[in-house]
Amino acid sequence: MECGRRPVMTNEATQDIRFGFGENWTRYLADISQERIDEAVASLPKLLGDSLTGKSMIDIGSGSGLFSLAARILGASVLSFDYDAKSVACTAELKRRFFPNDKNWQVAQGSILDKGYIGQLGQFDIVYSWGVLHHTGDMWKAINNAGSLVRKNGIFAIGIYNFLPGRRGTHTWQKLKRWYxxxxxxxxxxWEYAYISWNLCYLVMVGRNPLKVIREHKKLRGMSWFRDVTDWLGGYPYEAATAGEILEFVQANCGFTLIRQNVNTGLGVSEFVFRASKQ
Structure with a gap:
């Protein structure tokens, strides 16, 4: 299925200014635990609303490889790819630890913006890309290309940063991330120390226990509070869209039907799960 594209905001990204996502994931992998893996395994079917057994899934921007691992544990055949070489290495390392020599889990390096690359991948029952497409430097093209990988009646699950206007909103953070x-x-x-300190002080001011927040953060898809803070600070290129813009784009241009959404009203990630037409 081919999708059209409609630009919403301009990103000033250049290829020479890019956050080292793979370095951050390498640090995450050093602390990964069975508990974090279990949280990821539990969260994936909740998001997708469907069993993964016997399904094919492509993990676009696999990062640490955690959700590729979760999908494989749940019975899907998986193709993981990432633009960042160190992220590819992280995913390959998780595969080596848990599914060595498994032909049903392939790991590769590639770009979702490369039409030639994705054109050779085929189509999948589940196309999954959480918190990735807004970091490519051309979010709408990335969504467009990702949508083309969905098989008829397949699932398209994406997580995209919510666009927030105002002085503390998306445009300000785009500049801050570029500077970082x-x-x-x-x-x-x-800046990392300052931002982490500010966050910890804020938690205290609003009456929350920082240690408890950090400890329980792994319940959010098995993630790490410190690694997520660093990812937020440095995550560049950086784009965002409102839920309405995502729905309009995907439904009108891709022909997909929304089956589930979890909309973030701040600067965080909104989740969308679509089903491709049976036609």
């Missing part, structure tokens, strides 16, 4: 990624290593480290 262009800064020297010591400046980035200082």
């Amino acid at each position: 990624c262009a800064a020297s290593p010591w400046k980035r480290t200082l």
Whole structure:
């Protein structure tokens, strides 16, 4: 299925200014636990609303490889790919640990923006890309290309940053993230400490226990609070869209039907699950 595209916002991204997602995932992988894996395994069918047994799934921007691993544990055959070489290495390492020499889990390096690359991949029962397509530098093209990989009656599950207007909104963070990624290593480290300290102080001010928040963060898809904070600070290229813009684009141009959504009203990720037409 081919999707059209409609630009909503302009991203100033350039290929020479890009966050090292793979470096962040490498640190995450060093602390991964069975508990985090179990959380990921539990969260995936809840999002998709369907069994993965016997299904084919492509994980676009596999990052740490955690959700590729979860899908494989749940019985899907999986193709994982990522643009970042270190992310590919992380995914390959998880496969080596849990599914060595498994022909039903393939790991590759590639770009969702490369039409030539994705044109050779075929189509899948489940196309999954959570928190990835808005980091490509051309979000709408990425959504377009990802949609083309969905098999008839298949599932299209994406997580996209919500667009928030205003002085503390998306456009401001786009500039801050670009500055962070262009800064020297010591400046980035200082900013990380400052931002983490601010977040911890804020939790105390609103009456929440920071240690409990950090400890229980793994219940959110098996993630790490510290790695997510770093990912948020540095996640560039960075684009966003309102839920209405995503729905309009995917439904009108891809012909998919929304079956589930979890809309974030702040700067976080909104989740959308669509089903492709049977036609």
